[in-house]
Amino acid sequence: xxxxxxxxxxxxxxxxxxxxxxxxxxxxxxxxxxxxxxxxxxxxxxxxxxxxxxxxxxxxxxxxxxxxxxxxxxxxxxxxxxxxxxxxxxxxxxxxxxxxxxxxxxxxxxxxx
Numbered sequence: 001x002x003x004x005x006x007x008x009x010x011x012x013x014x015x016x017x018x019x020x021x022x023x024x025x026x027x028x029x030x031x032x033x034x035x036x037x038x039x040x041x042x043x044x045x046x047x048x049x050x051x052x053x054x055x056x057x058x059x060x061x062x063x064x065x066x067x068x069x070x071x072x073x074x075x076x077x078x079x080x081x082x083x084x085x086x087x088x089x090x091x092x093x094x095x096x097x098x099x100x101x102x103x104x105x106x107x108x109x110x111x112x113x
Contacts, residue, residue: 013050016043058082 020043
């Protein structure tokens with residue numbers, strides 16, 4: 001999925017939206033089935049990936065939400081949540097890189113006397 005193939009992006013977005021919309025939300029049941037969490041996570045991750053592949057930024061999302069007259073408080077909360085999520089992803093990537101470097105160092109036997 002890339003901007004060169006907007007039909008694929010649109011189709012994937014619609015499929016993920018339908019999947020998330022059909023997943024039970026726990027409104028008529030005492031608890032949410034575990035597969036629903038997976039469906040929602042997949043829909044969110046797919047949307048985020050398409051958003052990123054399209055070259056969009058958080059600032060563009062916020063401007064768009066404000067232009068659509070979404071309540072300001074909701075836009076602020078969304079912006080804070082997404083920016084924190086981006087920071088957490090950056091931290092996780094850094095930790096994974098450091099772990100890979102450490103693994104490679106140990107594999108070479110660099111810590112042996």
